[in-house]
Amino acid sequence: MSLAKKYPKEVKQILSKYPPEGKRSAVMPLLFLAQREDGYINKAAMQDIAKMLEITETDVAAVVGFYTLYHEKKEGKYRMQVCTDLPCALRGAEKFMDALCSNLGIKVGETTPDGIVTLEAVMCLAACDKAPMFQTQGPDGIKYHENMTVDRTMELMRTLKNAVGEAQ
Amino acid sequence: MSHILLRHRDIADLDKLSVYKKNGGLAAFKNAVTKMKPTAVTDVVKNSGLRGRGGAGFPTGMKWSFIDNKNWPHYVVANADESEPGTFKDREIMEGNPFQFLEGLALACYAVGANVGYVYLRGEFWELGAALDEQIAELEEAGYLGDKLFGTDYSLRIYTHLGAGAYICGEETALLESLEGKRGQPRNRPPFPPAVGLYGKPTIINNVETFTNVPMILANGAEWYKTMGTADSPGVKIFSLSGRVRKPGNYELPLGTTFRDLIYKHGGGVQDSRKVKAIMPAGASSSLILVDDDKVLDTPMDYATVRTLKADLGSASIIVIDDTVSMGWLINKTVHFFNHESCGKCTPCREGTYWMTHLTERIQGGHGAKADVDLLLNVAKQMQGKCLCALGEFSTMAVVSGIERFRQDFDQAVKA
Numbered sequence: 001m002s003l004a005k006k007y008p009k010e011v012k013q014i015l016s017k018y019p020p021e022g023k024r025s026a027v028m029p030l031l032f033l034a035q036r037e038d039g040y041i042n043k044a045a046m047q048d049i050a051k052m053l054e055i056t057e058t059d060v061a062a063v064v065g066f067y068t069l070y071h072e073k074k075e076g077k078y079r080m081q082v083c084t085d086l087p088c089a090l091r092g093a094e095k096f097m098d099a100l101c102s103n104l105g106i107k108v109g110e111t112t113p114d115g116i117v118t119l120e121a122v123m124c125l126a127a128c129d130k131a132p133m134f135q136t137q138g139p140d141g142i143k144y145h146e147n148m149t150v151d152r153t154m155e156l157m158r159t160l161k162n163a164v165g166e167a168q
Numbered sequence: 169m170s171h172i173l174l175r176h177r178d179i180a181d182l183d184k185l186s187v188y189k190k191n192g193g194l195a196a197f198k199n200a201v202t203k204m205k206p207t208a209v210t211d212v213v214k215n216s217g218l219r220g221r222g223g224a225g226f227p228t229g230m231k232w233s234f235i236d237n238k239n240w241p242h243y244v245v246a247n248a249d250e251s252e253p254g255t256f257k258d259r260e261i262m263e264g265n266p267f268q269f270l271e272g273l274a275l276a277c278y279a280v281g282a283n284v285g286y287v288y289l290r291g292e293f294w295e296l297g298a299a300l301d302e303q304i305a306e307l308e309e310a311g312y313l314g315d316k317l318f319g320t321d322y323s324l325r326i327y328t329h330l331g332a333g334a335y336i337c338g339e340e341t342a343l344l345e346s347l348e349g350k351r352g353q354p355r356n357r358p359p360f361p362p363a364v365g366l367y368g369k370p371t372i373i374n375n376v377e378t379f380t381n382v383p384m385i386l387a388n389g390a391e392w393y394k395t396m397g398t399a400d401s402p403g404v405k406i407f408s409l410s411g412r413v414r415k416p417g418n419y420e421l422p423l424g425t426t427f428r429d430l431i432y433k434h435g436g437g438v439q440d441s442r443k444v445k446a447i448m449p450a451g452a453s454s455s456l457i458l459v460d461d462d463k464v465l466d467t468p469m470d471y472a473t474v475r476t477l478k479a480d481l482g483s484a485s486i487i488v489i490d491d492t493v494s495m496g497w498l499i500n501k502t503v504h505f506f507n508h509e510s511c512g513k514c515t516p517c518r519e520g521t522y523w524m525t526h527l528t529e530r531i532q533g534g535h536g537a538k539a540d541v542d543l544l545l546n547v548a549k550q551m552q553g554k555c556l557c558a559l560g561e562f563s564t565m566a567v568v569s570g571i572e573r574f575r576q577d578f579d580q581a582v583k584a
Contacts, residue, residue: 019284025329025348025349026349027349028330028331028346029330032330032332053349059349062350063349063350066511067332067333067352068333068334069332069333070332085501086452087253087411089501090410090412090487090489091410091411123251123335123508124252124452126250126255126258127256128254128255128408128485129256129417129418141295142295
């Protein structure tokens with residue numbers, strides 16, 4: 001189903017932000033919308049957006065490929081994106097990441113066997129004073145989790161698992 | 169001293185419109201629209217000496233006066249892409265004191281005759297974007313945004329726009345490309361955005377912190393603002409303090425405060441009472457300041473004086489590095505960051521950051537030779553002055569200053 005049919009209110013609201021000559025600006029918010037349900041963007045969605053904005057499919061694919069928050073592959077329901085950049089690393093983010101891997105039984109880039117979480121290492125998230133920290137990217141958008149411990153993360157894992165269970 | 173920008177630390181619930189208004193909020197905007205000429209607003213900002221707080225330190229009022237009045241419509245864009253490792257001040261402003269930021273943006277729009285303003289937020293600030301959307305709707309409801317404001321002919325709309333994870337979009341022309349729905353790759357300059365910006369129209373782009381100063385300057389006057397800070401760098405600045413300090417966080421202080429005061433008086437000193445080995449005053453883009461002499465810590469942090477230490481104050485993201493940290497490890501981190509974030513448009517940056525990661529990885533992994541350190545320094549120096557935007561240049565800062573000022577760390581790494 002096309003985005004305009006599936007989310008008529010959201011699409012209208014997005015398009016209203018930009019002048020007619022700047023219609024193409026809507027590509028990024030529309031891609032977030034297309035990604036909402038399954039956590040990735042497929043070819044049909046890109047074609048749909050290209051048609052809506054009167055640009056080529058390549059124009060849309062170029063945007064998808066450039067930005068790290070757009071995904072083209074199905075992974076875990078949530079992406080747990082741990083900042084391991086310099087300021088966080090100076091405050092123990094690398095040790096935290098190692099401990100997280102052994103507790104979850106997966107490596108960076110892998111997904112838990114239940115399909116709930118994919119663990120990723122990412123660049124600075126502007127929370128350097130609250131390391132270790134990560135964000136979760138999922139169906140309900142992006143959320144920050146700061147001053148984290150492994151225990152609190154495992155607790156969050158259970159919450160996410162329950163939320164996914166209830167939704168299904 | 170009470171805060172000027174982080175006022176939410178002194179006033180509870182300042183993120184509520186009623187509380188913001190009760191504390192004088194939006195009076196400056198209403199006064200400007202109903203009683204001042206747009207150019208008079210720009211003049212006040214110019215006279216205050218306010219400099220851009222995003223990193224470059226360019227005089228704000230002067231930038232506004234560059235807007236091309238022969239080409240319409242005009243746009244104003246708030247750069248809320250805060251992505252420099254070590255910087256987390258704009259986030260706190262928008263979370264705690266959002267209306268002051270929005271009022272500053274609105275004042276800038278009025279000053280340059282823009283009827284539309286955009287807030288470009290990094291995509292990770294998803295929740296902040298949703299909150300701002302609600303606050304913008306409240307301002308519309310209350311008659312501070314919308315058509316024919318306060319019975320005048322001036323209309324203004326503000327919209328948020330989320331990026332999607334690209335450091336380069338903090339560079340203003342890459343931000344414009346991204347806002348136009350393209351890959352975030354910098355444009356050739358000139359022309360500069362006040363002549364040719366968003367959709368090819370004259371555009372003013374400022375950092376969130378810069379805008380947040382403006383309502384206070386309009387309310388209290390340029391002379392008041394100049395009583396703080398130094399003659400060259402008036403006003404207050406939010407210093408984001410991170411790294412090996414006991415109390416990392418944002419500290420709003422007058423420009424010219426010393427590193428020592430920030431780190432020891434406000435930041436509680438270094439973890440485990442270690443010694444400060446180096447300071448990066450502008451995040452990962454920074455040259456490493458060598459702290460071999462205790463006197464270095466007494467340097468005032470303002471744009472001009474930090475330059476005497478062969479570094480830039482930039483966005484004032486102070487990363488403190490203690491004597492347990494090896495510079496080989498550190499530059500491996502920063503180089504990986506820039507390699508990941510290079511947009512790929514210009515060859516020196518795309519290839520240079522790629523080859524630098526190979527060398528830092530080899531040196532850090534204990535497989536390097538002395539010749540690798542020399543080659544790394546050579547690659548970094550070859551990149552300098554040849555990249556399309558500042559990102560490429562930034563990627564070389566920690567490498568060159570790290571090797572030149574902390575050579576012993578590298579000699580040890582390749583010996584072992």
